[in-house]
Amino acid sequence: MYKIVIADDEDNVREGIRESLNWDELGFGVVGVFENGREVIQAMEQLQPDVVLTDINMPFMDGLEVSRYLFEHYPHTKIIILTGYDEFEYAQEALKLKVHDYILKPNTADELHEILSKVKADLDDENRKVEDLSKLKQQLRESLPLVRERFLNQLVTGNIRGGKLEDKLAYLDIDLSLSRSHYVVAVIDVDDHGELQRFYPESESELLYFAVCNISLEIIAREKNGIVFQNNSEKTIVILYGENVETLREEALRILEEINLSVKEYLRFTVSIGVGDICTSLNKIHLSHKRASTALEYRFFLGKNRIIHISDIEGELDESIPYDKLWERKLVLGLKSGTQHEIEVIVENIIKNLKESYLPMDRCYIHIQQIIVSIMDALEELDIREALHNSAALSPLTVIYGLKTLDEVEVWLKSYCSRTTNIILETRNNFCKMQAMKAEEYIKENYADTKISMDAVCKYLVLSTSYFSLIFKNHTGETFISYLTRIRVEKSKELLKCTDLKTYEIADRVGYTDPHYFNLIFKKAMGMTPTEYRRMM
Template sequence: MLTILIVDDNLLDLNGVSEHIDWDHLGIKVVGVAADGSEGYQKAMELKPDIILTDVDMPILDGLKMANMIQKNVTNTKFVFMSCFDDFNYIKEAMDLDAFRYVLKPIKLDELTAVIIKIKRVIELELNKDRVQEKLQQQLQVSLPVLQEQFFRDLLYGKWSLESEANEQLISHGIENIHGQYSVAFIEIDSYELAYSHYSKEQKYAIIRKTIDYLAEILPQNVTPYLSNHGYHCIVIVLATNVNNSPDLMELLNSCKAELNEKMKFQVTIGISHSSDRLTHITELFYQAEYAVKNKFYGSGNCIIAASEMPVIDQILEYDLQAIKKELQLMMENGRPEDAMRFIESHYGKNKHFIESHVKSFTVSIVNTLQMILLEKNVNLEEVFGEKFILWDKLYQFETADQIKQWLQDLMKDVIKHSNNLENNRHKKVVEDIKKYIEENFNTVESVEQIAKTFYFSARYANHIFKQSTGKTIFDFLIASRVEAAQTLLLEPNAKVYDVSEKVGYLNNSYFCSLFKQNTGLTPKQYIDRYGRSS
């Protein structure tokens, strides 16, 4: 409800206006009355009414002077002047005081009521306008951080090319121009895909939001006018410094890294750009910081990389795929897992900065070649690489060359071990087949070549795997099998040494006797005499 103060030295007019107008119906409350300008001024200062209805000609302090004094302190009050004088000068002076109306006495209540209604509407419109303005201002204050963030995002992506325009936007968004140096820091959570790829979008957002909030707590606000996420695993910080506020940025970022390691329980790589005093250069500074982080591929992560200290990446990784295949085949034949490390060191080198895409492409070629070799050996690839082995997905998760090399080395060791197991099983089967063949055909076998030919092997290779498995050559096993059979035959009744010699495959009796003694310590006759008699 609006309020009104009535000031008039004529008590009849004062009471008449106060009592004979239905103020409640008008939605106005009479908060006070005064009999002269001095009293009216005091009550106006105390009550601060929306409307003052006042006589002009009053003792001590007239209405016009009172209004002038009131307006210096209560600027929103509307005045309606009453006077017996139909004088242009009075009317002009009253209008200069921003009076809403000037009415003549004697007062006509209908005329005054109409004036009051009009002034009420004006005040309500102004109040409503003020409320709208206040609400807009409140909304602006709530939205200001978002608008400021959008401003810096636009800066990062080069929306403004003119420095004057960028500075104008800076001021219009309520951001103080430091008139100093700007830098950009780009923070990336290390091994993000390996650690968080199975998280939902909501969980990922919660992690990056928590990280930003924590950084906002530990970073000085006057140095970081902008701090926001860049995707789910990166954060961009615009750093602003001047002569009065110039912390050591490397020290500040090292402290941030240590805090994130400790509090957030993950490692980060931070790229820091060059500096510039121009807002429009922030785009280039952003790309410098982002590119600096990409160079962690040649390190181990959890570090700070300055744009000014990045290595030159210009080495092309060249290789001969046929030569690589032969090397891998030989490595698998030798069956030594430690050869995998030597292979990695030989082809990837130490302290070399090959182009990242070349490193990954070379790694794909190596793995594909390993798979080709295994397929040629009729090996089920799923037994070695797993059912859902998607090479590019694996490589995408790795952020450094060291991670790729370690993963490839482990993979190659697994391939070698699996190949060894397959060869051992295969050799075991071959050895058992050779033994069985000898045990069934020892009396007709003429040479090791005859045995090897039966299994489509060379005599040298058959002997190699046989001795590797049993510790004996095939020929030694053949002799042992013949001697063992001869021992059984010699103990039969009426056994003849020369008959036994022929039965076990020796046509030369003397040679047989010599071999028998070498293996048993007894001649065939001594063996019969000792063991035949005892039986």
């Protein structure tokens, strides 16, 4: 329901208008009826009408003066002029004052009804626009933090398009005045993403990343010299500003150290912080951010829980040592024939060399992958088909990307090499055992052959005599000759006990062509001659 006031110095006109229309049906409520313009002006503040229907010719203050006052002080109020003057100058003046409509006296109720219906439609349309605008403003207020964060991410990545930067900062209420002379960006990242995801549900781990940002925000808000937000990778970005380089550098170090210690104290985990170069223009802030991100990558070499300044790193790069691929070949040889300790020493030297090389992080990952591929090739050469991981597990070639530092890579690579060594050793042991068992079977089937020899067994097994001697002794605890002699003596004992064969015949049956030599071998093994042994049976 809209509010309307009526102003006319003639009683019959005022009452006629008031009584001739169904105001509820029109959507209006008459909140005031006045004799002159002065009374209208005096009632405006209290009544706040939406429409003023006023005669032009009234005492004290006429309708045009009322319209002029409303135009200046209540511009949203609709004015309808009611007059008996059909004069051009009145219509012209009314248009200047943005009078909504102009009605000549005398008029009918239908004419007033039609005009007021149009006014109501216009009011409805304006209210819808105001309501839509209010909704948009509310949505903007609700989404402003997201819009602000998106803008800041574009700012630090150099993706701001068009428009004045100062205007955008002001519109989003971002306290980064272009008048400040020095800026620096720091990128804060949680060190153990994997550990957090293992111990906390995904929703809670996201809250922990936000907690890092919130701690940083509280510290920066207290200092009043920067802003804080999160990027799309849940890293916390800090932009600090100051009047000169030295002061800003000192303040940045103090604040970032406080953030680092506060996270460790309150959240019970650590973060690493990369710090970029100080720049002299907000338009170059993306360069500082890029350098801060690069500095953070050196956590891979330096370890966790550190504040890493890109300017400090560049001094160390001048003293870097080239990576030596010879260590990869040494590792593969060590896996095939070295001890666990020797392998661990080689891994330590590989990691030490990578740290000293200061290669880009992606290059380091490639070198580690090459080591893994070399180990896989070595297993393939040894005809070991069993992989170190099942099909459901992640490939070691991708697992390494979850390792944040070379220290973590060292621990993982030692474990991987240890498992590889165990597989090689187990496979070799199985192979040796199988070969020794084949040799035993061959000997038991061919002991009666006078031409049987270690060379013959090795030829059968396709093994060298030295290697065969080693694995056979390890498996049986006896040399080839000792084992063959024992089998022949055992068989001769059975023949002495169960047959009436002569000694020389038994000697021939168990592979001895010389009965005398057989007697010596038997007596050495049993402490008596074959004849004496038969008598005892």
